[in-house]
Amino acid sequence: MSLKVALFGITRDIVGTSVIELPAPAPATVGELLAEMRKQYPALGELRSCAVAVNNEYATHDHPLRTTDEIALIPPVAGG
Amino acid sequence: MTPHLSITDQPVDVASALAAVQTDAAGAVNAFIGTVRNQSGGRPVRRLHYESYDSMALTQLGHVVAQAYEKWPMLQEVAVVHRKGTLELGDVAVVVAVATPHRAESFAACQFIIDTLKQVVTIWKREEYEDGTEWVAAHP
Numbered sequence: 229m230s231l232k233v234a235l236f237g238i239t240r241d242i243v244g245t246s247v248i249e250l251p252a253p254a255p256a257t258v259g260e261l262l263a264e265m266r267k268q269y270p271a272l273g274e275l276r277s278c279a280v281a282v283n284n285e286y287a288t289h290d291h292p293l294r295t296t297d298e299i300a301l302i303p304p305v306a307g308g
Numbered sequence: 309m310t311p312h313l314s315i316t317d318q319p320v321d322v323a324s325a326l327a328a329v330q331t332d333a334a335g336a337v338n339a340f341i342g343t344v345r346n347q348s349g350g351r352p353v354r355r356l357h358y359e360s361y362d363s364m365a366l367t368q369l370g371h372v373v374a375q376a377y378e379k380w381p382m383l384q385e386v387a388v389v390h391r392k393g394t395l396e397l398g399d400v401a402v403v404v405a406v407a408t409p410h411r412a413e414s415f416a417a418c419q420f421i422i423d424t425l426k427q428v429v430t431i432w433k434r435e436e437y438e439d440g441t442e443w444v445a446a447h448p
Contacts, residue, residue, distance in 0.1 A: 236361050237432030238443040276448045281430070284364040300361060300430075306444040307358075307365075307390060307431030308342050308402050308422055 230254050231293055233261070234300040239278065242271045258282070259289035265301065276304045311373045312387040315360050315431070320389050320400040329385035334407035338414035340422045342402040344395045348444075354436045358401065360392040361430040372424045380417045382409050388421065390431060 231254040235243050243265075255261035258280045266273045279302040280287050286302070293299060312328040322341060329337055344356050373386050385407040395401055404422045408414040433444040 234361070236430065237359055237434070238446040241443070275446055281361075281364055284367040286428075298363075300364065302361075302364075302430055303432065303443070304445040305426070305428065305430055306433040307360075307429045308426040 229295045231261070231295060231297075231299060233265070234298070236300065237303045238275065239272065239301040239303045242269050254295075255293060257289065257293060258287045258291045261293060261299070262289070272301075278303055309377075309385060311370070311385075312389075313366055313369050313373065314388075315362050315365055315390050315392055317391070317393040320391050320403055322400060322403050325387040325389050325403045325405045328387040329405045329407040331384050331407055333409065334384045335409055336411040336414040337405060337407045338411070338418040339403060339405040340418050341400055342422070344397050344399045344401060346397050348435055351435075351437055353397075354438065355397065356395045356401070357434040357436065357441070358390075358392045358395065359432045359434070360390070362392075364430045365390070368428045368430060369425065372421055372428065375424065376406075376417050376421050379420065380408065380413045382413055383417050384408055386417075386421065388425070390425075390429070392431065 230252050231250045233248050240246050255264050281300045281302050282297050377383050387405045390402045406414055406417045434441050
């Protein structure tokens with residue numbers, strides 16, 4: 229299975245696209261996804277933080293990922 | 309008491325946000341209005357670019373407001389409007405308006421909502437300077 233990950237703000241600048249597709253075998257959990265993304269794009273590891281959202285909610289590292297999930301990297305927010 | 313929450317690429321209408329929270333049950337309306345400042349850490353800022361992950365931002369904003377209703381059960385009405393896109397100096401970036409029976413809770417609830425919004429709502433800010441741009445808070 230492959231996964232699509234939406235990118236915003238500085239993560240989109242780092243990766244160079246607003247959606248990245250991770251081919252099979254795709255990461256099974258949020259933690260694996262972060263590790264894989266940081267391996268491919270070391271600049272992600274230099275951010276103050278980088279969370280993962282699954283279906284519009286912040287997800288913990290052990291959260292499982294499914295192909296039907298809406299997944300996004302969430303760099304440090306700065307609203308207001 | 310359904311909160312009025314929106315993220316818009318149009319100029320924020322502060323008067324509409326205030327009108328949205330108006331209710332006969334409230335003796336206090338409190339609003340925070342965030343505007344674009346001309347400097348950041350001593351560095352002149354020309355304009356700001358806000359980017360939003362709208363669906364998640366509205367979901368998280370809903371959680372923030374739900375927490376406010378739990379903390380202040382007397383809270384009557386809430387409106388939050390956040391701008392996205394390119395903003396010039398002086399433009400309104402965000403308005404938070406709350407209505408409560410008495411003033412003390414209106415200050416507290418309004419501050420809680422804007423402070424928590426800044427921590428969890430998926431909106432990003434890129435400052436534009438004379439010699440480039442930078443994503444705010446991205447790096448330690």
